[in-house]
Amino acid sequence: MATPREQVSQAELLAEAAEAVPIRQASLWGDAWRRLIKNRLAVVGLIIVSIFTLTAIFAPVIAPYGEAEVVAPELKFAPPSWYFPMGIDQNGRDVFSRIVYGARVSLLVGVVAQLIVLAIGVPIGAIAGYFSGRVDNFLMRTVDVFYAIPQLLLVLLLVNMLGPGMKNIFIAIGITGWVTEARLVRGTILALREQEYVKASRVAGAGGTYIILRHLLPNSMTPIIVALTFGIPTAIFIEASLSFVGVGIRPPQPSWGQMVGVGQQYIQSVQHLMLFPCLAIGLTMLAFTFLGDGLRDALDVKMND
Amino acid sequence: MLQFIVGRVLWFIPTIIAIAAVTFIIMNLTPGSPFQPAGANNLREDIIKNIEKQYGLDKPLPVRFVIYLGKAARGDFGESYTRRPQKVNDIIARGFPVSLHLGAMALGFAIIGGVSLGILAAVNQNGFIDYASVTFAILAYSLPSFVLGFLLLLLFGIWIPEWTGWRFFRIGGWQSPRDWILPTIALGAGPFAQLARYTRSSMIDVIRSDYVRTARAKGLAERKVVLKHVLKNALIPVITLVGPLFAALGTGSFFVEQVFRVPGIGQYFVTSMTNKDHPMILAVVLLYGVFLAAMNLIVDIMYGVIDPRIRLGGG
Secondary structure, three states: OOOHHHHHHHHHHHHHHHHHOOOOOOOHHHHHHHHHHHOHHHHHHHHHHHHHHHHHHOHHHHOOOOOOOEOOHHHOOOOOOOOOOOOEOOOOEEHHHHHHHHHHHHHHHHHHHHHHHHHHHHHHHHHHHHOOOHHHHHHHHHHHHHHHOOHHHHHHHHHHHHOOOHHHHHHHHHHHHHHHHHHHHHHHHHHHHOOHHHHHHHHOOOOHHHHHHHHHHHHOHHHHHHHHHHHHHHHHHHHHHHHHOOOOOOOOOOOHHHHHHHHHHOOOOOOHHHHHHHHHHHHHHHHHHHHHHHHHHHHOHHHHO | OHHHHHHHHHHHHHHHHHHHHHHHHHHHHOOOOOOOOOOOOOOOHHHHHHHHHHOOOOOOHHHHHHHHHHHHHOOOOOEOOOOOOOEHHHHHHHHHHHHHHHHHHHHHHHHHHHHHHHHHHHHOOOOHHHHHHHHHHHHHHHOOHHHHHHHHHHHHHHHHHHHHOOOOOOOOOOOOOHHHHHHHHHHHHHHHHHHHHHHHHHHHHHHOOHHHHHHHHOOOOHHHHHHHHHHHHHHHHHHHHHHHHHHHHHHHHHHHHHHHOOOOOHHHHHHHHHOOOHHHHHHHHHHHHHHHHHHHHHHHHHHHHHOOOOOOOOO
């Protein structure tokens, strides 16, 4: 007969042995990641987005000159060359350096504006979805009014009121962008609310806040993440559009949209001022779409069969 | 059906008033008088007050709002502050037909091209045409219209003429039909791609359904199966997309107009805001709002007419 002490140690041994056997981790994220990296376009998107992010973070290291540094006043409008791979602009500044610093503005606007959108949209959507009835009705009517005005138009009005500058662009996109997020979260939660485990939790006496935080929101993570991947390029696009028409980022700070707007004035004589920021915006938007499409497919639960 | 339409049309009114109210509030929170151009010749305080009084700006906000609504309901949008003494109505009457023309061409291009491409892709699923069209759709879908516009302008307006001497396209303008082509493509490309994607997936769903298998089983030619059976049902969900597309075309148009220097109302969009030209801002925003709401209503009704499975009552 084994003593109790020996029994315990045997159990420990068994547990250790069990741990040693490799188990294929079939977690949601692991599976999603495997599906994502099988998708060639998504990988291309991921690589470009990573390069874009690194460029934005390490801009001072990558850019040979400062963001508004006048490098060669005698070489204004000089076309791309070995020393200035994207040429010189109308003030004698290095276009390449300005594009690199422009990535910073775009990334910051994309991420911060989306965080604001999440912070407003998710709670409102969750509350509307969970406590349906009158609260839901009121919130969704508000959403309808916001929906009736194109976002870009509202953002233009707001930025014009608040004045140009990065902070005000964050605020304007945040105030106008939460609507889509709220709708999405509400829809997801409406569907989840009737699931067995939520009912079980309610029967067990859990309160609304607990159920929302513990069950509903974690299970709505995938649509929120996909919406985020599509929301970032939308915010980048809005900033570029605002700066293009001259109400966005204030010069001399560079922004891709603003560079396109300036380039338009000289399009007949020099084209590099316009071409490179256009390509930068286009490539970034494209990469985020690739990544977003890939993520949507990879995280879609319906794809599991 | 009639009840639904009447209900929706009535819902129109509070929506429009809400849009006007939001615009009105934001506009009036914007610091600075509309009659004090930033930096330029500083007018004396009392002179500004006088001009403001002349335009009724001394009254309290709610009163002004009600007066404005009353006039707007009778079709009078007032006098532009910055383009005095021009009437807002006249400015809009000049620009709007051009914008509408461009928008209609872009929409036609998007619907005809996008739906055809979507059908072609679905019928050749996983074939070359499918991959090519999907790639093209992602490209067109993710590029902002002004970026696409400039790329087209650089290529067809500057580089191709420089290299080949073929000067078909000019840089901007709206004089001849050849000037219409590039703006139409730039504005329509996004909706084109969205429609193509949507049509493709909707077609593929329907192609897999039982009744299509039955149609094939009874020996119908593939052409007939696609045209008679698949297409009809596959296009119904596509109609829902047309409403949001109007919104995309509406806001896209003012950037495209800026890129190609098209004399539509897009040009007044930003200038009226930076100049604090209140009557102009309100008119433009309301125009877009009413237009969008009307288009969404038409789409909803069309949806009910085409698909008898959808009952419009209830909601």
